[in-house]
């Protein structure tokens with residue numbers, strides 16, 4: 001195992017000033033007895049609604065914070081106590097924070113990091129060349145960071161995080177604010193790092209397409225607890241109780257005569273979207289009814305978006321999420 005988290009809790013204590021003289025202390029339980037393990041080379045997404053404890057977990061794993069209770073091992077080390085030793089073997093990217101020098105070009109940060117990590121000159125040159133090619137940085141490598149677009153800056157951030165060849169990369173919202181093209185490039189590189197270079201990835205993101213494209217495993221946090229720990233594939237299987245059918249009819253349609261369990265969720269002229277509840281209705285039956293009684297130009301069957309499952313899991317809360325998963329497994 002490269003990460004072992006054992007019954008970890010994290011409490012923040014906030015000092016609040018009340019009136020002129022009175023001080024009040026507020027305790028915030030950000031994590032409550034969280035345990036999980038990660039094998040080397042995996043890509044794990046930590047997801048959950050705002051305030052669920054995702055960033056706190058990442059900060060604990062990087063050694064920025066220490067747990068109030070429980071223990072954490074990253075590559076066999078205590079991240080808080082062995083932070084400087086561990087720094088040579090892990091790296092982190094926080095979407096909302098930068099490790100690049102704002103008024104200097106990215107190349108200067110790369111060289112500085114090379115010194116910090118004791119990388120010899122030839123090796124550093126080779127490494128920078130690889131990263132510049134990988135992230136296509138050559139056209140703005142010598143421009144001050146303040147003049148870069150968000151997408152260019154983010155590519156430099158991730159490149160900087162990889163300069164010392166880390167075994168584990170922690171990413172907190174790495175694609176926040178990026179446009180489609182920049183996002184796609186970042187995702188492809190992260191996927192490649194994980195699949196072909198075996199870098200372990202721990203990622204938090206509110207974007208389900210990032211999660212699906214990069215990660216195989218997912219942990220859902222809610223109010224500081226693990227609500228669900230699963231493979232993304234399994235999560236889809238266990239929580240999908242419906243299918244979406246999109247039909248394009250040859251002419252606008254009025255009545256579809258659907259069986260119980262199937263309902264129209266959207267209609268735009270001759271294009272109709274239906275949801276089929278798989279517990280009460282067979283998707284084949286719905287399709288065969290539609291094509292038997294109507295002139296159909298095109299028909300597609302899709303799973304509902306991952307977002308809708310995640311929403312469902314958040315709503316079910318703790319421990320109902322686990323209960324739902326167990327029931328789904330029993331249902332087969």
Ligand SMILES: Nc1ncnc2c1ncn2[C@@H]1O[C@H](COP(=O)(O)OP(=O)(O)OP(=O)(O)O)[C@@H](O)[C@H]1O
Nearest residue numbers: 012014028030048049050051052053054055056057
């Ligand atoms: N430095 C801090 N001091 C006090 N409370 C904090 C601190 N950092 C986080 N918290 C609180 O801890 C809880 C968990 O916060 P955390 O940032 O880990 O959640 P998150 O899942 O990353 O949320 P988001 O998706 O909004 O980034 C929240 O209630 C938050 O207000």
